[in-house]
Amino acid sequence: MRNTRNVVLTIVLFVLSIGAWEGVVRGFDIPSFILPPPSQVGVALYRGFASGLYMQHLGYTLLETLLGFVVGSLLGFFLGTAVAMNRYVEFFFYPYIVMFQSLPKVALAPLIVVWFGLGLTSKVINAALVAFFPLLVNTMVGLKSADEDRVSLMRSLAASDHQIFWMLRLPNALPFVMAGLDVAMIFALIGAIVAEFVGAQRGIGMLIQSMNFNMDVSGQFSLLLVLSVVGLILNRCIGLIRRRVMFWDPSEKQVLETSPEEAAPVAAGRGVAATAKEGARS
């Protein structure tokens, strides 16, 4: 079938490009501290895991990332809710939010390491700081984007503001919040790694840094591979949660129903979440 043919093609292409990489490096005699052949990267990967070195540092980086993600997302969600629901909070906080948003948060990493030391705390704070904004912005937008007609309907039923929040605004904000979490997860990993670059005793970022000093390029390549797999897994975890939470959103059903007729509205639905995501990135 078409699907199996595509899988086979993908594998063939992958093997060919790895082979080409290996061939070019060996054929042109490129020194391995510039570009190591894939075979060397594979050996570095194997050694790293066999000695337990990678797992130990990876565990530490993951701990920083997840703690930072949880702390940053929670703070972002609650402050976003406060800003969206209370005009005084909005009036006093919004200027600072706008100011901080245009600042590349990772530029604060050196300061944070100076303030909070080389240990876990500075990494968690840096990760949380980067994860905070996507949640803040998306929660704000999500809570404020409740459809006017739906609000009118709730009001006509004599619903209290409290009821309108819990029964309408919060569920309405969920797609935005989930899009924010999606971004925040990867952002938290970036925040942790950058803080490790600046100064750390453990973690994948620190390991990359020390390999760089030793010109161990194949080791660095192997860690990049590890990081991208970790990022992918974290992303998938959020995707699983989203499918659970947003069972009612037709755009979540696309995995089950892939007929082309249904693909169009699905894409439109995705567009909303994507826009929210874009907003969070800026």
Added chain:
Amino acid sequence: MSVLTEAIAVRNLSKSYATRDGHVTALDRTSFAIAEREFVAVVGPSGCGKSTLLKILAGILAASSGEARLRGTLIAGPRRDIGIVFQSPVLFPWRTVLDNVLLPIDVQRLDRARHEQVGLELLALVGLHGFERRYPWELSGGMQQRVAITRALVHDPAMLLMDEPFGALDAMTREHMNLELQRIWLERRKTVLFITHSIPEAVFLGDRVLVMTPRPGRLMDDVRVALPRPRSLEVMNTPEFGAHVRHIRELFNVRGGIG
């Protein structure tokens, strides 16, 4: 019409908005009454204050002057004895069909178990038996609007307000929904205020048709439609029906056409 049977009494109702170019009068000294269990259609071009009128009756907009009463009591805020149907179904996608229908029950903290039975019966009445566990996006536009009508009826309101409920549907579905609405109304006999900008729809459904002028919205005529019920779609071919439609259309033409 005796005072006792008046469901809605509107007297000298006005609403004006302050805009940058000064005051805009959306509704100007409008008075009318609707009897208990009467089906009244309001027809007028866009900008004639139909929706303003509906929002005031729903209690979500305050009048500038005049008063509106429902069963003798002044409408001063949102009330729990009103059911509303908007132009779009306004369903909550995270709720099943039945949960959407029961929204007024949840908001008003009424006994859910007892009203679930009422909801299921009403869903059967509008022809949605077996759809109670589905989600809104699994339903067609016409079916979604039926859910909205069921939701407006579930807490047994004194009055049903409908704001161009079939305006977003295609012509075929719309005619079908008109027949359905008449059938539901004949069975439940609520007092209905039905807003539309389709003259034939107003004449087809209404016991009376209130004709409104554009800017400022004012009552121009009150047409009694004495066609026998239940009305079938063939009624539209009768001379009497045609005369009513022509009469209302002429009223608008005198005023400079429908905007």
